[in-house]
Amino acid sequence: MGTIAVLGAGKIGEALLSGLISGGRSPEDLLFTERHPERAAELEARYGITGVTVREAAQRADLLVVAVKPQDIDPVLADLAPVLRPQSLVVSLCAGLPTSLFERKLPSGTPVVRVMPNTPMLVGEAMSAVSAGKYAGPEHVKAVTELLSCVGKVVEVPESQQDAVTALSGSGPAYFFYLVEAMIDAGILLGLPRAVAERLIVQSAVGAAKMLDEGESHPVLLREAVTSPGGTTINAIRELEKHGVRAALIAAIEAARDRSAELGRAHED
Ligand SMILES: NC(=O)C1=CN([C@@H]2O[C@H](COP(=O)(O)OP(=O)(O)OC[C@H]3O[C@@H](n4cnc5c(N)ncnc54)[C@H](O)[C@@H]3O)[C@@H](O)[C@H]2O)C=CC1
Numbered sequence: 671m672g673t674i675a676v677l678g679a680g681k682i683g684e685a686l687l688s689g690l691i692s693g694g695r696s697p698e699d700l701l702f703t704e705r706h707p708e709r710a711a712e713l714e715a716r717y718g719i720t721g722v723t724v725r726e727a728a729q730r731a732d733l734l735v736v737a738v739k740p741q742d743i744d745p746v747l748a749d750l751a752p753v754l755r756p757q758s759l760v761v762s763l764c765a766g767l768p769t770s771l772f773e774r775k776l777p778s779g780t781p782v783v784r785v786m787p788n789t790p791m792l793v794g795e796a797m798s799a800v801s802a803g804k805y806a807g808p809e810h811v812k813a814v815t816e817l818l819s820c821v822g823k824v825v826e827v828p829e830s831q832q833d834a835v836t837a838l839s840g841s842g843p844a845y846f847f848y849l850v851e852a853m854i855d856a857g858i859l860l861g862l863p864r865a866v867a868e869r870l871i872v873q874s875a876v877g878a879a880k881m882l883d884e885g886e887s888h889p890v891l892l893r894e895a896v897t898s899p900g901g902t903t904i905n906a907i908r909e910l911e912k913h914g915v916r917a918a919l920i921a922a923i924e925a926a927r928d929r930s931a932e933l934g935r936a937h938e939d
């Protein structure tokens with residue numbers, strides 16, 4: 671894959687640019703567009719990447735990654751449509767937006783791949799799910815998969831599953847951060863110094879994540895191994911069940927899925 675342009679270099683756009691550079695890609699092969707000049711200057715100084723106009727990005731890049739908020743998509747597609755080169759590959763990271771929206775607004779036959787990544791991309795541990803649009807072939811999916819493999823793991827899913835993926839892994843890091851934050855609060859309540867509580871919980875999260883990642887045991891078995899008969903953990907689990915934490919998580923993720931679908935519907939013709 672030649673030159674890559676990121677259209678909208680906010681949190682996830684920067685995570686991608688930074689991850690690609692850490693993964694060995696030359697800043698000279700990367701471009702970005704950004705509507706805030708001070709943000710563009712910051713990124714140019716930090717990574718040595720060039721901020722350009724949409725027209726220049728379309729002229730120079732083989733692959734264009736759209737990373738603006740779903741609510742900001744219309745002007746980006748309006749700018750891109752008249753200048754996009756035939757055969758350029760468009761990759762959308764936008765929550766909720768279907769590939770059909772891009773296909774409708776961009777020149778006929780433009781290959782589009784929809785991706786839902788997440789912010790652990792910043793540390794090379796993204797979980798990204800990719801889906802091909804109507805004009806994207808296996809070679810396009812392969813190119814995007816290879817690109818995203820530099821910054822984490824990649825799965826291919828049917829586009830009909832992307833709202834669920836968005837709710838689960840797109841937003842997923844926020845749920846873990848929220849849990850960690852709540853557990854640190856519990857440590858404070860029990861009288862531990864904040865720095866100690868943070869260290870205890872963050873390292874417990876890292877250790878638990880590594881055990882899960884090894885994949886040798888199901889999460890239920892891993893939890894059971896911590897839960898001694900008549901011990902401490904079962905008393906905590908009883909409280910979690912009493913407060914409906916499992917049902918709350920299921921309902922929360924369902925609400926995120928519904929919002930993703932709603933963002934897509936807002937752009938139906
Ligand atoms: N933040 C996250 O954890 C994830 C975000 N996403 C998706 O990535 C997209 C971006 O999200 P964030 O990075 O969080 O948002 P953000 O607000 O941090 O970044 C968007 C950037 O696009 C720029 N922008 C907007 N319109 C522009 C235009 N016309 N031309 C040039 N630049 C423009 C903004 O100035 C901003 O810097 C969204 O569609 C979101 O659904 C996907 C997965 C995870």
Ligand SMILES: O=C(O)[C@@H]1CCC=N1
Binds near residue numbers: 765836840841
């Ligand atoms: O909250 C959001 O809409 C974006 C999409 C997935 C994660 N953040």
